[in-house]
Amino acid sequence: MSPKIKNVPSCFTPAELAQYLDKIGLGSTPRPLEPTLDTLTKVTRHHLTAFMFENLGMHYSDTHIVDPSPSIVFRRAVLEGRGSWCFGLNGLLLEMLRAIGFKAYACCARVEGSKVQAHALSLVTPSDTRGATYMVDAGFAARTAVWPIRLRHGETVPGVSTGEEQRLVRAAHPASSIDWSDDNDGSETLHPGTEGEGAKVDDLGPMWNQNWAFESRQSASSAWIPLLHFSTTEMFIEDFCEMSIALSLKPSGLFWPSVLVVKFFVEEDSEGDADGEDGEAGGMGRGGELGRLILHQNILKRKFGRVALTGSDMGKEPAREEVLEVFNTERERVAALKKYFGIEITDAEVGNIQGRVSALPL
Numbered sequence: 541m542s543p544k545i546k547n548v549p550s551c552f553t554p555a556e557l558a559q560y561l562d563k564i565g566l567g568s569t570p571r572p573l574e575p576t577l578d579t580l581t582k583v584t585r586h587h588l589t590a591f592m593f594e595n596l597g598m599h600y601s602d603t604h605i606v607d608p609s610p611s612i613v614f615r616r617a618v619l620e621g622r623g624s625w626c627f628g629l630n631g632l633l634l635e636m637l638r639a640i641g642f643k644a645y646a647c648c649a650r651v652e653g654s655k656v657q658a659h660a661l662s663l664v665t666p667s668d669t670r671g672a673t674y675m676v677d678a679g680f681a682a683r684t685a686v687w688p689i690r691l692r693h694g695e696t697v698p699g700v701s702t703g704e705e706q707r708l709v710r711a712a713h714p715a716s717s718i719d720w721s722d723d724n725d726g727s728e729t730l731h732p733g734t735e736g737e738g739a740k741v742d743d744l745g746p747m748w749n750q751n752w753a754f755e756s757r758q759s760a761s762s763a764w765i766p767l768l769h770f771s772t773t774e775m776f777i778e779d780f781c782e783m784s785i786a787l788s789l790k791p792s793g794l795f796w797p798s799v800l801v802v803k804f805f806v807e808e809d810s811e812g813d814a815d816g817e818d819g820e821a822g823g824m825g826r827g828g829e830l831g832r833l834i835l836h837q838n839i840l841k842r843k844f845g846r847v848a849l850t851g852s853d854m855g856k857e858p859a860r861e862e863v864l865e866v867f868n869t870e871r872e873r874v875a876a877l878k879k880y881f882g883i884e885i886t887d888a889e890v891g892n893i894q895g896r897v898s899a900l901p902l
Contacts, residue, residue, distance in 0.1 A: 545665045545673070550639035551610050556618075557639040560632075563618045564590040575641040577666040577674070580688050583640070584676050587633050589830070592623035592803040592881060593681045595795045598788045599898050600889035605788040608780050610635045621882055623803075625795070626679030627780040630660045633678050637664060648779065649754075649770035650713065651794065658787050658794065659768060660780050663691060675708060675754070681802045682832055682843075683756065683767055691752070691772075700832070701843070703759045711753040713769045718751075749773050797897050798837040799873070801881055807831050807844060833880060838867040838900060840876055870900040 552560070561567040564586040573579045597606040607613075608627035616622045617632060624632070630646065637644050642664050649659040661677040674688040687697040689708050696707040712718055754768040787793045807829045832843045842862045864880070867873040870890055877883040893899045 544671065545643040545645060545663070547641070547643055548638055548645070550635045552614070552635050552639045554639070556614065557636060560614070560618055560636050560639075573640050575637075575643070575666055576668045577688070579640065580637070580642065580664055580666050580674065580676065583637065584633065584678060584688055585686065587629075587636075588678050588684070588686065589804045589806060591617045591629055591632070591678075592801055593625060593629060593679060593684075594623040594801040594881075594883075595625050596622070596799065596801070596877075596883065596885070597624075598795060599799050599893045599896060600885055602888075602892050604892070604896075606784050608777070608784045610777065623801075624679075625681075625784075626677075627660045627784045629679035630662055630677060631777055631780060633676065634662045637662070637676075642666065645774045646776065646780070647770050647772060648775045648783075649768045651768060652766045654794065656786075658783060659770075660775070660783075661768075661770060663772060664688070675752075677754070677768075680768070681800065682834055685754065686804075686830065689754075699756055700830075701758070704756060705760070706754065706756050707764070709753050709755060709764075710750065711766070711769070712751040716751065799835065799898050800837075801833075801835040801877070801883075803833045803881060804830050805833060835873075835876065835880070837898065838873065839863065840865040840867070840880065867900060870894075870902050873900055 550557075558567065561569070561573075564583070566573070566582065566586055573583070595606065598604055606625055606628065608624060608631050610631050613624045613628040613632045617624060617628075623629065634644055634646055644662050644664040646660055646662050648657045649661055650657045651659055660679065661675060663673050664676055665671060665673045669690075673691045675685065675691055676688045677685045683700060685697070685706055686700055687706075689695055689697050689706065691708060693710045694707060696705050698704070699706040750772045752770055752772070753766045754770070755764040755766050757764045787795065790796065829844075834841045834843065840863070842864055844860045844862075865872070865876055867876065870893070874885045874890060877885055890902075894902075
């Protein structure tokens, strides 16, 4: 018998789920949300625009540690209007999906080029997909998946910017010691399919302890570039809390040298179906487009990616980028965090970043 994802109770109460849905713009839904693929798509995309990716706790807090515990992230994101990084954002999304009734669990991933696993994502089986499982990731900063992607070799969806595509492929990490090729003798096959060891990759059912790559390309004529490598082995919040501590305190870590905040937004001139069933978030209907506001250390940029919500709208305009501000001092950066992201950094927090490589002159 093939294993399947089972229902796991959420750590959040129905009241907290209601607060979350209000925050992401789905609180006015006339009927209770069902754990369908349509609901998964709506919740994931509304989550993406409601909560920013940020590593501010690592730089401005007194502990310099980002705590991804769901209760902490709920307070920080839903109640206080801040955000978190991958462990926190995807952990919050996972628990809210479970509260809706989805069968889902968390996995760990390795960012391309990184020597350690330092990313989280989730695998979800909607109720109406005949057992098909989808990868969702709302915490990969500016390169995150903007659609749920079916866990099927070669499955491709529109990406973040104009013409970009994202896909999942069965692929081991380049440094893996395991031979995953189809031309081995099959005597020690690690990926049984729905019809036994002879099943083709595309015919495989849910796969546990399998290796996958999340890839992107900028256009149909470009080469595919791996962004993440992940295994379908289940991970737990305790694992991510430990990883978050290590990432927070490691001088050679990805986020040590830079303050980073990324917020997706619906473009104001979008021709979204504001009165349609997705209209709760204004422009998140079928024609809406996403842009990104990115603060990276001392530069604030706005990127208009023409991320259409239907494939037929892709590529109508070239992607564009605008530099909004360049910061010379910490005070200028703090002012920008308040102006553009609604985040207030206290004087004490400004003091906490002093002496770190990410600090700017006062």
